[in-house]
Amino acid sequence: MITNSIQKYTWFDGCFDFILTASEMSVFFFYRRFPIAIIKRHFYNETKKWEPLTAEMKHQIENYWSDKINRKSESAAVPSKNKYYILSMFPYPSGKLHMGHVRVYTISDSLARFYRMQGKEVIHPMGWDAFGLPAENAAISQNLSSETWTKSNIEYMKKQLMKLGISFDWQREIATCSPDYYRWTQFIFLKLYEEGFLYQKEALVNWDPVDQTVLAEEQVDANGCSWRSGAKVQKLPLKQWFIKTTKLSQSLAEGLQEMTEENWGDIIKLQRHWIGECEGYNFDLPLKEVDQTNVTIWTRNPESLKSTLFIALKSSHILVKPDYRNPSSTILKINAVNPLNGHLLPVVIADDLDYPEGSESLLGDPLADKKISELATQLNLQLSANEHDQRTAEEICQKALSEDWGGYKASSKLRDWLVSRQRYWGTPIPMIHCKTCGTQPVPVNQLPVFLPASKGEAKGHSALLNNPDFYNVSCPKCGGEAKRETDTMDTFVDSTWYFLRYLDPTNLEAPFDPKRAAAAMPVDIYIGGKEHAVLHLYFARFMSHFFHLLGWSTEREPFKRLLVQGMVMGRSYRVKGCGKYLKPEEVDFTGEKPVEKSTKKPLAVSWEKMSKSKFNGVEPESVWNEHGIDTMRLLILADVSPRSSRHWSKDTFPGILNWQDRLWSIMKRWIEHQKQEKTAISSFDKALLEKQENLWYDARNFYLKGATFSIHHSQQLSVAISKMQGLTNNLKKVPNNFSLKNSLQYERALGVQIIMLAPLAPHFASEMWTAFVDNAPRLSTDFAWAKTVLDQSWPQVDYDYNLDLVCFVNNQQGCTIKLPRSQLDTLDEARALRLLQQDHLFIKYNSAQKILSTKFDHYPGMDATLAVITEPKKKQKACS
Known part of the structure; x- marks a missing residue:
């Protein structure tokens, strides 16, 4: 029997859980006849005891910190010069997050939290690419309206993202299916028409016989099949609307010259190939x-x-x-x-x-x-x-x-962009056809042209064709009878400008405020899949160039840097010869090679993009229910570069699970040491203390430098995790009979360890930080002891710590010059070259050669590189 106690319990129900008192639990039971579990809370913030780490405890830690790890939104303010705009491609609301979603949003959240700790005013918005064929087809199959289906999916996926601990600024949230958004998509459409960038004409178009709509050239693959349905595309003559993207092709080609391979990788080549030579x-x-x-x-x-x-x-x-x-x-x-x-x-x-x-x-x-x-x-x-x-x-x-x-x-x-779609669930095209006046734009003061409630969507044609209340209108020019356009826009039009609406989501006078755009643009880092490296990026770049032409934006190029994340791959099992995919439970793994359990037929085993049809997908909820949110975040970030494909396998789990256990045991020892009585330090202890202080001082600076570079400069979060694990290994090495109570450098190193972990695993790090602060002797002045871990400043390499000036001569490493950070931070190219010329290795190798060019790369607090190209040595003539 449950008594009316103040003790709190955790109620687990599917992927969501609730914290209730005993009296609340009794009421809850009255309405819920089949309870799943009641677990007593026993983690540090409740008990002040550091008990062994379990999956159950991870859930409790995440429940406790879930509403404490995100800052209050400040989206109403115009961004300052210290802004950092982190944009992840917004999702189509399919209904549930998949592992690809988990990867991209965990990457963006880790970067957002990192840059906040660096003192940046981070813009990290979220929205929904909610129109389009997939939503309409799914709604039809479920016998629901597209609006009902889409809104319910958005609600569920938003809860999942909040459960995942993603620090999105939800005050900036948009959905392309909202009239508040597509009103301005229509406004931009009319502006394109006004400026001569829009026309309608008959064209031989790509017709998808399955989805019953036109596709742009860009939406047909190399085999002539639809990018969505996979059906073989047919050629049909239809009168369609086109955006004259070719009109800015020269500007778009020139814009690629402003981009560096470091920031855009091979996407520059893909964009250049798509645009072609503008000759x-x-x-x-x-x-x-x-x-x-x-x-x-x-x-x-x-x-x-x-x-x-x-x-x-x-x-x-x-x-x-x-x-x-x-x-x-x-x-x-x-x-x-x-x-x-x-x-x-x-x-x-x-x-x-x-x-x-x-x-x-x-x-x-x-x-x-x-x-x-x-x-x-x-x-x-x-x-x-x-x-x-x-x-x-x-x-x-x-x-x-x-x-x-x-x-x-x-x-x-290069071809103009065909944007007409013959389906219902999309932005209505704001044009009216009059027999007397021809085609007329809808007056701006009559926007939005609302998408009417569906009167029974049917696969094969647009519901708008069956809605005379929608298409029968008066001509805005002569007032006579006219017909409204019943085609809707390609959903790619909606996503050409959403990153600007995020900056001003409640503006009722314009799509966005140019002052806000000038302050926030360009996007500092854009994160998304490579499948959008041509289509979406090309269209978004076109629209940004168009806005620049109008004077709405000071930036031609919308994205400064791209992080094109790789796919999450699952292991698939396919019967050789017939192509039939098997579920894992249909596979016999007992022999040397897996075979089909029922027939013993051999299987082709491979890593493929996760898919329901291939039975190789993993539900994110199943992972976080078993191991916890932060464990899953670390698993998705570890081992491989964000730009590489991630092979999802339980074989990789022990590395992260063991790391969390090591961190937990380090904190346990820290707490135990701080509870010991303080004793006098002998001369032997002083020597050992000095030795250990030097080791932990060097380890902290070395691994901090590596982790910071990997997050800030290369976005190699997996490498950053490796650096953090290196620091963990150093923190674990404490000599016997050595007291951590007297160690300034261990305190500094342990604090830095937890702070570096915080952007990646915010719940876990917050719990670690509470125990660290509660038990620390506070010998260091590095930390804001009264603040949470996520409110700490990102730690800095010490100014007396030696960093490297790595010198390359003719593409070969010549020498490495050690300098304290205080000197290296102020180094410029001329002084770096003088240091190189004074180095005996360079003098011996290259003293008689003329220097043709130099390149100096340096990030404050990091190592620096100097690359020198010299004139080739002349061959000496042979003696006669």
């Missing part, structure tokens, strides 16, 4: 017989427009269709207008010409190509009197730009 120009030539349609031509030589006789198309071009074809001729029934001189240009079908890479159209300039000249002769086409036009290429481009028919630099293979 020519795009021109849009209107078609005389077809309203609101033009043909886009790419050419290296704009002056070819002066002598062009016709437009050549491949037979696969969208314009080569029965309505426009002459049965007995290669010349189509339509003509293009040359905006340079007003001449009509016949449009001809010719597959054997030398088209630019990725292009299906060509200017028929007989002066530029022998094949074109021969074709012009066959077609009996001759140059007109305007062939002596003296305008230069620059003048032609300027005319085209001013009259909005092209003239901008681009590559031949």
Whole structure:
């Protein structure tokens, strides 16, 4: 029987738990007939006793600290110059976190906590990429509305993220399916239209027969299959909306030159390959017989427009269709207008010409190509009197730009972004079609165009097509009957600017305040998967360049540094020959090699991206229920670089579990030593104390330097953990009969150990810090003893500690010069070079050679490198 006691208990219920008094428990039992467990609390903050570490105790520690480890949000303030913007790609609300989510958000949280301890004003927001096909299809399969399904998933995933201890600024939270957000996506869409970056035309599009919608070129893989459904894509002619991303292709290409390989890795090459070489120009030539349609031509030589006789198309071009074809001729029934001189240009079908890479159209300039000249002769086409036009290429481009028919630099293979989608769950396109006035933009004061409640979503077509209340409207220009656009936007449009809305999530007057954008941008580090290294990054970069063009943003490039994290891989078991995947319980592991349990057939065992269909996924909740939140955080960060794939296996667990046990035992010994009576120190003890002080002084500085570099400069969190474990090993080595009560350097080293652990395992470190502070003699002035561990400043390497100036000569390490931090911090390239030239190794190796270039890299409190390239030695002539 439970008495009415003040003793607190922990109630475990699935992945969430509650702290209740005994009287509260009795009430809870009344409503809950099947209790799972009642566990007495017995950890340090409750008992002031350091008991053995168990999984049960880890849960209790995390329950206690869960509401204490995050600072209050300050999102209302304009960021200061000391800001640090950490952005993780926002998730599609699938319903539950998977291990990929755990990895990316644990990385971002660890960095956010680290930079807060470094004194930075950290911006660490979170939101939901909530529109799109996956949500709509999942809702249909569950017989729910997309809105209901999405909102319930957001609620559950948010609880999981809070359980995981991620320090997001929830006051900045956004969801792309909220009218408060998509109102401004529509506003940006209209601004693109106003500035000549948006158009609608018929195009041969990629049609996904499974998801029943159009896909952009970027959403079709190398095998011609949909990036989402995997279905073979079909080509269909449809009238679609396009964003003219090619118009800024030269700007986007130039922006890549501002990025370094250190900050962007091979993503620079992927972006450059996608954009292509911007060595020519795009021109849009209107078609005389077809309203609101033009043909886009790419050419290296704009002056070819002066002598062009016709437009050549491949037979696969969208314009080569029965309505426009002459049965007995290669010349189509339509003509293009040359905006340079007003001449009509016949449009001809010719597959054997030398088209630019990725292009299906060509200017028929007989002066530029022998094949074109021969074709012009066959077609009996001759140059007109305007062939002596003296305008230069620059003048032609300027005319085209001013009259909005092209003239901008681009590559031949890059295409404009097709953004129409024929499905329901997306941002409504704010355009209206009137038979009298043509296509008209929705007035800004009528935004948002609300996405109506679904009247029965059906796979295969948009619910908007079945909603006359939505599409029957008045023309905003003439007031007559008109139809609202029923296509919605590609969800990638929503994610082109979300990082700016985070800075100003409640703004009712504009998408964001330019002053806030100027203060916070660019994003200092952007964390996400490599699958978005081309599409999303390209579109987001385009929108940022567009905002810069409008004067809304001072930065062209939105992201200073990328951390492209690798996938979390699970071990899969597939029957050889048939491709059938097995669940682990269907595998027999008793022999030398695993086989199918029922048939004994051999298996192909491999590491693959976690997937339900491959039965190789792991539910995060199962891991943290067994081992605790912080243990899982450390497991996901340890062993491999964040940029590398993470093979998830229980075989790797002992390393982290044992490390936590070692830390726990170190604290146990610390507490025991502090309880001992203070005794006089003999001369022998003084010598031993001095020796140990030097060892712990050196260990603290050495491992602190390595961990700080690994987090701040390379984001190699796994290496940082290795450095921390090295310090743990040094702290564990305490001579017999040695009292830690008198050791300043052990106190400093143990405090630094816990502080370095705090960004990675905040609950565990908070518990460790409480015991450390409660029992410390407080010999050190390094720490803010009255503050929690997460409110400590990140520790610094001592100014009298020797750091390294590592010198390289002609790409070979020449020498290492030791300098106290106080001197190395103030070192510049010229003084570093003088030190190198004075070194006897350099003099012996290179005294007679001329120095061609030097490169000096240095981070305060860290080692420095000096790389020198010298003139090659001349070969001596042989004696005659």
